[in-house]
Structures are given as C-alpha cells and as structure tokens.
Amino acid sequence: xxxxxxxxxxxxxxxxxxxxxxxxxxxxxxxxxxxxxxxxxxxxxxxxxxxxxxxxxxxxxxxxxxxxxxxxxxxxxxxxxxxxxxxxxxxxxxxxxxxxxxxxxxxxxxxxxxxxxxxxxxxxxxxxxx
Numbered sequence: 001x002x003x004x005x006x007x008x009x010x011x012x013x014x015x016x017x018x019x020x021x022x023x024x025x026x027x028x029x030x031x032x033x034x035x036x037x038x039x040x041x042x043x044x045x046x047x048x049x050x051x052x053x054x055x056x057x058x059x060x061x062x063x064x065x066x067x068x069x070x071x072x073x074x075x076x077x078x079x080x081x082x083x084x085x086x087x088x089x090x091x092x093x094x095x096x097x098x099x100x101x102x103x104x105x106x107x108x109x110x111x112x113x114x115x116x117x118x119x120x121x122x123x124x125x126x127x128x129x130x
Contacts, residue, residue: 001039003033005068014041020074020075
C-alpha cells in the first residue's frame with residue numbers, strides 16, 4: 001500500500017489542481033493506492049501555509065505524521081527535502097502544474113514522473129506568499 005501526498009489548491013481532493021508550492025499550499029490530498037488502484041482519498045489542511053518561517057519543515061512533518069510514503073510536488077526547498085528524506089518519503093517531481101490531483105496520480109502510476117532527492121528552489125522562497 002502506498003500513500004501519496006500531493007500539495008493541493010483549495011480544500012484538496014482528486015478534482016483540485018496540484019499546487020506548485022509545497023510548504024505554502026493550502027492543503028494536501030493524500031491518495032492511498034493498492035495494486036495501482038485508488039482505494040482512499042483524504043484531505044488535510046497544511047499547518048505551514050501561513051507561517052512566517054519553516055513552512056516546508058512543518059508541511060513535511062505533517063506528511064510524516066499522516067504516514068505518507070510518496071510526495072509528488074513541483075517546488076521544494078532544501079529544508080523540506082531534508083526532512084522528507086529523513087522520513088523516507090520518496091519525492092517525485094510534478095513537471096506540469098496545471099493538472100488535477102487525479103491526473104498527476106495517473107502519471108505516477110504509469111511511471112511517468114522523475115524521482116528527485118534534492119531541492120529545486122532555494123531556501124525561504126515562499127515567505128510572505130499566499
């Protein structure tokens with residue numbers, strides 16, 4: 001069983017669009033997959049979304065607390081990546097940000113996403129952003 005976390009716009013869910021920012025997204029959609037089939041969907045607010053600092057760290061910890069073992073995201077800073085790697089959460093890059101959560105999950109299940117281990121933006125890029 002795999003629990004895939006995706007930064008979401010709005011309240012999250014399969015029909016919401018993927019949010020390009022990890023630490024400051026308003027919500028996460030957690031999709032449980034077994035035998036390449038979606039068996040459960042859960043949404044949760046991102047506690048780091050409005051924090052002045054450490055948003056990526058808080059977001060990463062939230063995913064760990066919710067047993068996610070895969071993250072699909074667009075933009076990730078070094079602090080978030082460090083925490084995600086320490087939690088053994090596999091990170092996959094979402095190159096196309098203008099798609100729904102369901103579409104990015106389908107791409108993941110088809111093996112179309114690239115696994116990454118390092119940040120792809122600098123630290124503190126999200127401060128003050130909504």
